[in-house]
């Protein structure tokens with residue numbers, strides 16, 4: 432499919448909410464949203480002195496650089512902050528993971544705009560990329576406290592990401608570190624484009640090019656047979672979270688294909704994504720999909736190439 436067709440599909444497949452939802456994060460993938468983010472960034476800079484100062488200090492290029500290096504790596508952004516995260520302190524301890532989102536005055540946020548059918552997406556991953564979880568906690572609207580039953584299965588230093596849009600505000604992804612006592616042997620992520628999960632064989636194809644829009648295609652098979660019965664999950668046939676190795680900068684990548692037409696709709700075996708990665712280097716990718724009535728997560732590791740090294744684009 433040519434670029435124009437792909438963009439068209441993209442526009443049709445993504446609800447307007449997607450563009451609004453992810454317009455603020457320069458890291459984020461959708462082409463449409465990426466284009467929009469530039470405009471919104473300019474607008475938002477008027478209200479953000481620090482951001483403005485950073486931009487001016489770098490001859491006008493700082494805004495882009497600052498946005499690309501800080502998205503999803505801070506506990507405060509966009510006028511909101513992630514409170515300290517309360518969770519069990521040791522492996523195996525049954526408890527609750529709790530936190531609040533605070534506004535600029537320190538008051539807990541109790542009203543949100545749903546993104547992909549949820550008010551808040553919680554991503555938890557160990558610093559080495561292992562132990563990934565993508566879950567949806569419950570909001571106590573009277574206190575603004577988010578909570579979810581929780582226990583750790585492995586020790587280590589974890590990053591917790593809250594991906595949300597407060598009512599009337601741009602979406603942000605805020606993050607904190609939570610340490611879980613005990614010894615752990617970190618896993619060095621090696622490049623991986625094929626994996627097996629819950630009886631499904633899942634592969635990812637495509638080149639990640641720093642600073643460019645890259646198309647990634649995930650393919651799901653079972654016993655060698657393409658799976659064409661992928662089910663809608665959170666308004667799409669799959670969700671892809673990408674984290675940059677090193678600082679775990681957070682990218683929520685979204686499907687390029689048409690959205691499910693209803694709860695009975697099915698798709699597969701391919702799910703396509705648009706990814707915009709800010710820098711060369713290694714990325715940890717987590718593909719959540721629904722099949723046979725339950726959610727599965729396939730993990731991949733891809734290296735992004737330096738954009739300047741690629742002079743021609745081949746398809």
Ligand SMILES: [Cu+2]
Pocket residue numbers: 549551552553565566567665
């Ligand atoms: Cu989610």
